[in-house]
Amino acid sequence: MTLRRIGLALIALAVVAGGALAAGPRAGLLLALGIGFGLVLEGLRFGFAGPWRLMLVERDARGLLAQLLAIALFAAVAFPLLAANPLELAPAHAPIGVGMVLGAFVFGAAMQVVMGCGSGTLVNAGSGNLIGLAALAGFVGGAFLGTLHADFWASLGRLPLMSAQSLDGATGGLGLTLASLAVVAAVALVRAAPGKRRPPARLIWAGLLLAALASVHLAVAGQSWGIVYGLGLWGAKLAAAAGADLSANAFWAMPVNAARLDASILTDVTSLTDIGLILGAFLVMRGRAQPGAPSAPLALQGWLGVIVAGLVLGYSSRMALGCNVGAYFSGIATGSLHGWAWFAAAFAGSALGLRLRPFVLVAPRRGVAA
């Protein structure tokens, strides 16, 4: 087992070194950060969709509280960093809009159906969950399709860009963000069942490590941790190779996106961390004495349902201007009010998704039930 783990560590080092040699030191660092995210999420079993389900179904607040802790810690670092370096570092700010809120609601529902959010889908795929891998394929397609209609969803109406910083400055905005997180935590604590209020040390450590990795990511990339853009870019590259003309599309005609389309994915921030994240989750799974049981078999109808749910997950993440990482985690931590709107809408959508889940994940008649 020790030899295997040494071998896995050497694989990780080789990938990071290869990325740095091929695309420069920042690419190597971003791959390393992605691997770190994967190690923490899979190794310490820190998730987003699961804790929301536990909160809704079992009134178990522990995972949600760990998420709030991670966001608060990242915010405590991000706000002063962004204020001191406005030219070099960019927050994950986006406007609240009709399409954005609707997208977050649908995303929340879909992530409960496939039991994987933006990061969770990558972790599930990397750690060998076949349902996660099928959902990831759908996610890539959906994130791309979502970019094609981005201007339509934006046209439904948006508020001006608002942030905690624009409401009360950097220091006041941080105080506002931390106070709001404390209010949500207090509500969760009040709603939680006895014995399900105190996060275990594992989740506390995961929250600390995620906040640390996200802070380093901000310093390295100049932007916050995200997931969805890279997946949409992969879909766009595949579509362009298949003959799709994206030059007339409003989203892909934007200079920043057109440049990404023509450049190597090894120069794209979110692609690099996404790749690293999948690898990190794989390394954790292979480093365990027992890799775990394979995902339960599904009927053909169930597999189609998973792929469609992944497609919806990807599409709605573009409508929502981010997923649980880009909008919820990074958005709130860097002061974006759209992160809060995303949280409220996606949480409500999760309640619906939990009811839909049994109708989508259909087991084969003679198979082993989940």
Place this chain on the structure above:
Amino acid sequence: MSPLSRPAVGLIALAALAALIAWDAARTGLPDPFRAPPALALGSGAAPTGAHCTAN
């Protein structure tokens, strides 16, 4: 039909990623590491140029 084991599925995911990177490199070419941005954006004096999912 018995489902694939977790290591097998994980390897399929990594193989798909490797294929994507190789295909993309063949199509767009590998980036020039000598024109790569500095290791850290913080302190570089340069504005961030990466794309993010919150931008639209």
